[in-house]
Structures are given as C-alpha cells and as structure tokens.
Amino acid sequence: MAMIPISQYLFLGMVLFTIGAIGVVTRRNVIIILMSIELMLNAVNINLVAFSRLVGSAEGHAFAIFIITDAAAEAAVGLGIIIAFFRNRETLLGDEMDLMKW
Amino acid sequence: MLMNVLHFVISIWVPLVCALIIVAVLPLVAGYIVLMERKVMADMQARLGPMRVGPHGLLQPIADALKLLIKEDIIPDEADKAIFWFAPLISVTAAMLAMSALAIGPWFQIADLNVGLLFVVGISALGIFGIVLGGWSSNSHYSLLGALRSAAQLVSYETAAGMAIVGGLLLAGTLSTREIIQAQNDYGVWFAIAAPVGFFVYLVASIAETNRAPFDLPEAESELVAGYMTEYSGFRWALYFLAEYTNMVVVASIATTLFLGGWLRPFAGTPAFNFLDYLPSVLMLGIGGYCFYRAPKQPVKVQSLFMVAVGLLMILAAIILAAPLIPAVSNLLPGLKPGLHGAFWFLLKVGLYIYLFMWLRFTFPRYRFDQLMRLGWQFLIPLSIVNVMGIGLALVLHRHWGWGHLPAFGLTTLLTLAVAAWLGWAEEKKDKVHVFVGET
Amino acid sequence: MLDHIVFYFFAALAVVSAILVVTRRNVVQSAIFLITALLATAGIFLQLHAEFLFIVQVILYAGGIMVLFVFVIMLINMDVSLHQVQFNRQWWLGLLLALVLGAEFTVAIAIGRSHLSFGEPAPASALEPSTQLVGKVLFSEYMLPFEIASILLLVAMIGAVVMAKKKI
Numbered sequence: 001m002a003m004i005p006i007s008q009y010l011f012l013g014m015v016l017f018t019i020g021a022i023g024v025v026t027r028r029n030v031i032i033i034l035m036s037i038e039l040m041l042n043a044v045n046i047n048l049v050a051f052s053r054l055v056g057s058a059e060g061h062a063f064a065i066f067i068i069t070d071a072a073a074e075a076a077v078g079l080g081i082i083i084a085f086f087r088n089r090e091t092l093l094g095d096e097m098d099l100m101k102w
Numbered sequence: 103m104l105m106n107v108l109h110f111v112i113s114i115w116v117p118l119v120c121a122l123i124i125v126a127v128l129p130l131v132a133g134y135i136v137l138m139e140r141k142v143m144a145d146m147q148a149r150l151g152p153m154r155v156g157p158h159g160l161l162q163p164i165a166d167a168l169k170l171l172i173k174e175d176i177i178p179d180e181a182d183k184a185i186f187w188f189a190p191l192i193s194v195t196a197a198m199l200a201m202s203a204l205a206i207g208p209w210f211q212i213a214d215l216n217v218g219l220l221f222v223v224g225i226s227a228l229g230i231f232g233i234v235l236g237g238w239s240s241n242s243h244y245s246l247l248g249a250l251r252s253a254a255q256l257v258s259y260e261t262a263a264g265m266a267i268v269g270g271l272l273l274a275g276t277l278s279t280r281e282i283i284q285a286q287n288d289y290g291v292w293f294a295i296a297a298p299v300g301f302f303v304y305l306v307a308s309i310a311e312t313n314r315a316p317f318d319l320p321e322a323e324s325e326l327v328a329g330y331m332t333e334y335s336g337f338r339w340a341l342y343f344l345a346e347y348t349n350m351v352v353v354a355s356i357a358t359t360l361f362l363g364g365w366l367r368p369f370a371g372t373p374a375f376n377f378l379d380y381l382p383s384v385l386m387l388g389i390g391g392y393c394f395y396r397a398p399k400q401p402v403k404v405q406s407l408f409m410v411a412v413g414l415l416m417i418l419a420a421i422i423l424a425a426p427l428i429p430a431v432s433n434l435l436p437g438l439k440p441g442l443h444g445a446f447w448f449l450l451k452v453g454l455y456i457y458l459f460m461w462l463r464f465t466f467p468r469y470r471f472d473q474l475m476r477l478g479w480q481f482l483i484p485l486s487i488v489n490v491m492g493i494g495l496a497l498v499l500h501r502h503w504g505w506g507h508l509p510a511f512g513l514t515t516l517l518t519l520a521v522a523a524w525l526g527w528a529e530e531k532k533d534k535v536h537v538f539v540g541e542t
Numbered sequence: 543m544l545d546h547i548v549f550y551f552f553a554a555l556a557v558v559s560a561i562l563v564v565t566r567r568n569v570v571q572s573a574i575f576l577i578t579a580l581l582a583t584a585g586i587f588l589q590l591h592a593e594f595l596f597i598v599q600v601i602l603y604a605g606g607i608m609v610l611f612v613f614v615i616m617l618i619n620m621d622v623s624l625h626q627v628q629f630n631r632q633w634w635l636g637l638l639l640a641l642v643l644g645a646e647f648t649v650a651i652a653i654g655r656s657h658l659s660f661g662e663p664a665p666a667s668a669l670e671p672s673t674q675l676v677g678k679v680l681f682s683e684y685m686l687p688f689e690i691a692s693i694l695l696l697v698a699m700i701g702a703v704v705m706a707k708k709k710i
Contacts, residue, residue, distance in 0.1 A: 003663045004549055007655045012553045012586070014651065016560050016579075018644035023564030025636030026629050031569055031615060035576050038607070039560055042583045045599075053590045056664020058675035061595050062684050065676070068602050069691045073698035075607045079614045080705030086618055093623075095630055106543065185570070216593045216672055224601040230609055231577065238570065238616050250616065257609060277673055 009050035133163030173336035193232030193345035207445030237330035248329025252320035265486035283364035365444030390416030
C-alpha cells in the first residue's frame with residue numbers, strides 16, 4: 001500500500017512546531033517554556049523520520065537519536081538552572097528573572 | 103467498509119484472544135500470587151497462613167477481592183480529583199501493556215515486535231508516572247515523599263537492569279523475544295549460565311524495580327505509613343497492588359525469556375535428557391495425589407469435595423500434558439508439544455523466580471534509602487557496565503580468536519567477579535573511614 | 543487504510559495534547575499532556591516503521607526526561623503560580639509572529655509538495671531490522687557525532703550535579 005503523502009507528515013511537524021513556538025513566546029512560567037521547547041524538538045524529529053522513511057535509509061533515525069540525546073542534556077541542565085534560580089529568588093516567572101537590568 | 107473491518111478483526115483473532123486471556127486471567131493470577139506469598143511467608147515463619155476461607159485458604163483471594171470492591175471510596179479533600187482517579191490506571195495499564203510483547207509459550211504471544219524486549223522494559227518504566235502522580239495528587243506529605251523516593255529508586259535501578267539486559271542481548275543478537283529463545287536453543291546453554299553476573303545484576307535490579315523487600319522502603323508499613331498508597335483505599339488500592347504483582351510477573355518473564363531459556367526444557371537439545379519431558383505430567387499427578395490425600399482430612403464436607411475437585415483438575419492437566427508424548431497424537435497435531443510443554447516450562451520458571459523473590463523478602467532486613475541508592479549507583483551500575491564489556495570480550499575471544507565456549511565465558515566471568523569483589527571491597531573501606539565532619 | 547486511521551489518530555492526539563500543554567494553568571497538567579504528546583509522537587514513529595526510534599522515544603523522552611520534569615515540578619512548590627497571570631503582556635505579538643511563521647511553513651510545503659516525490663518512496667522493508675540498521679549507521683558513518691554526543695551527556699551530568707550542590 002502506498003505511503004501517506006509526506007506533505008501530511010511535514011504539516012503535522014509544522015503544526016507542532018508552531019504550537020511550541022507560541023508556548024515559548026507567550027507563557028511566563030519558565031518550566032512551561034522548557035516544555036514547549038521539547039515540543040519543538042519533537043516536531044523536528046517527526047520531519048526527520050518522515051524523510052528517512054521516504055528515502056529508505058536509517059540516517060534520519062540516527063539524527064533523531066542525536067536530537068533526543070541533546071534534548072535530554074538540555075532539559076537536565078535547564079531544570080538545574082531553574083532550581084538554582086528558584087532557591088535564590090523564589091520566582092518561576094521569566095518576567096521576574098531580570099537581575100541584569102539596570 | 104464494515105467488511106474490511108470484519109476481515110481485519112478476523113485476521114488478528116489469535117492476538118485478540120491472547121489479549122483477552124491476559125486481561126481476564128491476570129488479575130486472578132495476581133490474587134493467587136498474593137495467596138502464595140502469604141503461604142510462603144507462613145511456611146518460613148513456621149506457621150500455616152490462611153486456612154479458613156476455602157480448603158487450605160484457596161478461596162482467600164476471592165474473599166479479599168470482594169472486600170476491596172465493597173469498601174468505601176475515600177478521596178482526600180484537597181486532592182486533585184482527576185489525577186487521583188487517573189494515577190492507578192496508569193500503573194495498571196503500563197504493567198499489563200508490558201505483557202503484550204512477551205511470549206509465554208510458542209503459541210501465546212500478542213505481538214512479536216522487532217524490539218520486543220526493549221518495549222517491555224520501556225513500557226514498564228512508564229509505570230513510574232502512576233506512582234509519582236498518585237503520591238502527588240494525594241496532597242499529603244507521606245504520600246509525596248514516599249512517591250518521590252519510590253520513583254528515584256525505580257529510575258536508579260532501571261539503568262542497572264537495562265545494562266544487565268544489554269549483556270544478555272549481546273549473546274542473543276536480537277531484541278525479539280521469540281528469537282532470543284531460539285538463540286538460546288541454538289547456543290545449547292541458557293544465557294544465565296553463559297553470563298551469570300548479568301543474571302545476578304538483573305535479579306537484584308528487578309527486586310528493586312518492583313519495590314520488593316529488601317528494597318521496599320517506600321512502601322514499608324512501619325516507615326512511611328504506606329508511601330504513595332497511603333490515601334488510596336478500596337478498589338484503587340487494589341489496582342496499585344495489581345499493578346505491583348503484574349510488574350513482578352513481567353519482570354520474571356523478562357528474566358525467564360532472556361536468561362532462563364524461556365519455554366525451552368532444561369537440556370532442550372540433548373536427547374539423553376528426554377525423560378524430562380515426563381516431568382510436567384508427573385508433577386501434576388503428584389499435586390493431584392496430594393489433593394486426594396488431604397481431602398478426607400478437611401474439617402468441613404464442602405472443603406473435602408473442593409479438594410477432590412482440585413485433585414481431579416490436576417489429573418486432567420496431567421493427562422493433557424502427557425497427550426503430546428503419545429506418537430499418534432503428536433503426528434496428528436505437531437504443534438501441540440511445543441505449545442503445551444513450552445507454556446508449562448515458562449510458567450514453572452516464572453513461578454520459581456517469583457518464589458525466589460518471596461524467599462528473599464522473608465530472609466533479609468530492609469535497606470535504608472541511602473544504602474539502597476548507594477548500592478544502585480555505586481555498585482550495580484559499574485558492575486553491569488563491566489559485565490557488558492566482559493561479554494563483548496568473551497564474544498570476541500569466542501568468534502574471532504576461536505576459543506571455546508567454556509574458556510571464553512569462564513575467563514570473562516572470573517574477570518567480572520574480580521571487578522565486583524574490588525567494588526565491594528572499596529565500599530567496605532569507604533564505610534570504615536566514614537568520619538562525620540559535620541558538613542552537609 | 544489502517545495506516546491512515548493510525549496516522550490521523552496519533553496526529554490528532556499529538557496536536558490536541560500540544561495545545562493543552564501551552565494553555566493549561568496547572569503545571570502538572572501541562573506535564574501530563576506533554577507526556578501524551580510525546581507518546582503520540584512515538585506512535586507516529588511506529589507508523590513510519592521506525593521501531594527502534596519508537597521505543598527510544600518512549601524510554602528516553604517519556605520515561606526519562608518527563609520523569610525529570612515531574613520530579614522538579616513536585617519539588618518546587620507551585621501553589622503561588624496557580625494564581626498568577628499566565629500569559630505575558632506581549633502575548634498578542636508572540637501569537638501573531640508564530641502564526642506568521644506557521645503560514646510561511648504552510649506555503650512552503652504547499653508549493654514544494656510536488657517536488658517532494660522523487661520517484662517511488664522506498665519500500666517499508668528498507669527500514670526493516672530497524673535496530674540493526676540504526677546501529678550500523680550510528681557506529682560506522684556517524685561515529686564522531688556519537689562520541690561527541692556522549693561527551694555532551696557527560697558535560698550535562700557534571701553541570702547538573704554542580705548546579706544542584708549548595709556549596710561547590
């Protein structure tokens with residue numbers, strides 16, 4: 001049976017990426033901003049795997065694994081930063097993290 | 103359109119029947135594992151255990167289930183009701199879904215996935231969310247602490263269990279459960295004998311994974327009340343309990359598939375041991391005979407009749423298991439012997455593994471939480487990584503340099519045991535020089 | 543036919559979960575919906591015959607990264623955040639720009655759609671022993687990125703430990 005046209009996978013990836021982008025630029029809570037970044041990375045993964053299926057090679061899968069690894073490292077360090085900041089300033093809102101303003 | 107759907111459903115009737123059997127039978131099996139645990143506990147404590155409900159307490163799980171069903175459903179006041187309702191479901195769903203890639207006999211498997219074993223490990227890891235969300239949504243300090251401790255323990259030992267599985271997978275060369283058992287058949291020896299250190303690491307990690315003693319601090323009754331299950335009562339608690347015992351069955355099935363030869367008879371390839379084929383029937387006959395022997399000694403007439411009925415059931419099982427050994431029957435239905443006997447050996451091995459869990463529970467004292475975490479991170483994870491390297495070395499020695507099985511695997515087992523001994527000695531030394539300098 | 547049903551089901555689940563992630567007031571509910579979105583994405587990977595990636599997504603993303611998120615959310619007391627304003631003051635500008643971005647992508651996909659079919663798509667069996675193929679690619683052609691990724695993980699571990707200590 002023929003494959004679903006690849007433009008549908010790309011469209012799905014685009015929708016998820018846009019929703020993630022909306023989350024990043026709109027929400028105040030930094031944990032939700034981090035979660036939206038994870039959504040964007042997932043959208044990119046969907047694109048990669050769809051193209052890998054089209055071409056028939058596993059290189060897209062390998063790249064997607066690298067992206068998942070990278071997302072894990074970034075989530076770990078990002079959450080560490082958030083916890084350290086919370087210990088100091090008691091706030092989780094991106095608007096109030098303005099120590100460098102003069 | 104409807105015909106298409108009908109055709110599809112008919113074409114997957116075997117997995118569908120297997121799934122229905124698992125969903126219907128597994129809660130009952132989990133209940134009887136609870137009874138088995140109470141009887142084993144009683145035996146090791148020189149007493150008798152449940153004897154009142156049904157002969158020898160055989161109907162105790164049914165009474166327990168009825169009681170839990172009709173108990174009052176208490177929800178804490180400030181609890182997040184949606185998540186409180188949802189959390190036990192996540193645990194049970196994850197545990198039961200993990201059963202779907204496991205092959206109980208050559209006939210009984212829902213889906214032979216390409217990545218079968220990893221699927222089971224990954225899906226049972228999703229059960230952590232049931233614990234954490236349940237503890238958090240109870241809105242109680244004990245629950246939250248117990249849930250976080252339990253989840254931390256699960257995550258720590260998951261890494262060690264995964265690396266131990268990788269050690270076994272190196273020998274098997276594939277992730278599909280069916281092909282792993284086939285590889286053990288081709289090898290001629292179970293992977294527990296070829297990679298004993300890996301099997302041992304998986305045994306310890308799986309005890310910690312299912313929150314069993316001696317690693318059961320998060321749910322021990324004298325420690326944190328009941329940990330994350332404190333605010334759950336009645337049927338919700340029963341769901342958590344069902345999830346825990348199903349996890350035990352899943353973990354035992356993984357160990358059986360990967361290390362203990364799955365549905366293979368001991369010495370499957372050696373014709374000299376063919377008399378072991380009669381063991382299933384002999385065992386069932388023995389149990390049936392014991393039931394007949396105990397039947398007249400029951401205090402109540404109904405219980406005597408029940409024992410006689412159980413005895414007859416065992417005799418019937420013995421006859422069914424002996425049937426494929428008659429040449430006429432096995433010529434008629436050639437798949438009968440692997441199917442029935444395979445399922446019997448698999449369930450026997452799973453039962454023995456679970457008996458080992460119970461034996462360890464009633465023998466060892468509990469680990470303190472920091473000792474538990476230290477054991478996981480500083481002993482088991484390095485040991486399992488060294489085990490993977492050791493098995494890689496053994497495979498290189500065996501396949502590329504032409505050493506035999508025994509020298510190659512024997513040497514690497516000795517090396518891994520040496521590393522384990524060194525790790526244990528380093529831990530001891532660290533304990534001895536533990537001077538409290540008052541820093542946190 | 544089954545392909546289509548599975549794909550639309552998981553796609554709808556992913557999109558609905560994603561919308562709920564960015565709009566919920568309660569952070570725990572956002573985390574739960576992100577788990578659902580990640581599992582839906584894993585379903586799409588499975589539908590694309592990427593079995594190894596499906597299980598890696600479940601184990602690492604849903605079973606690892608999200609457990610980390612849920613731990614942090616539960617260790618930080620967030621009752622205060624339930625009553626604060628959720629969206630920042632320039633939300634309309636952010637929404638507009640993100641929608642413009644989305645419209646750009648849609649136009650690009652719509653125009654380029656016909657150029658994306660170069661010949662026949664490869665048969666599904668080209669990706670068949672998924673684990674073996676990924677392993678072969680990862681350990682032969684892309685060995686250097688693999689090693690760099692492991693160093694990245696080591697650095698992230700050290701960073702997280704240093705960040706969490708009270709006194710370095």
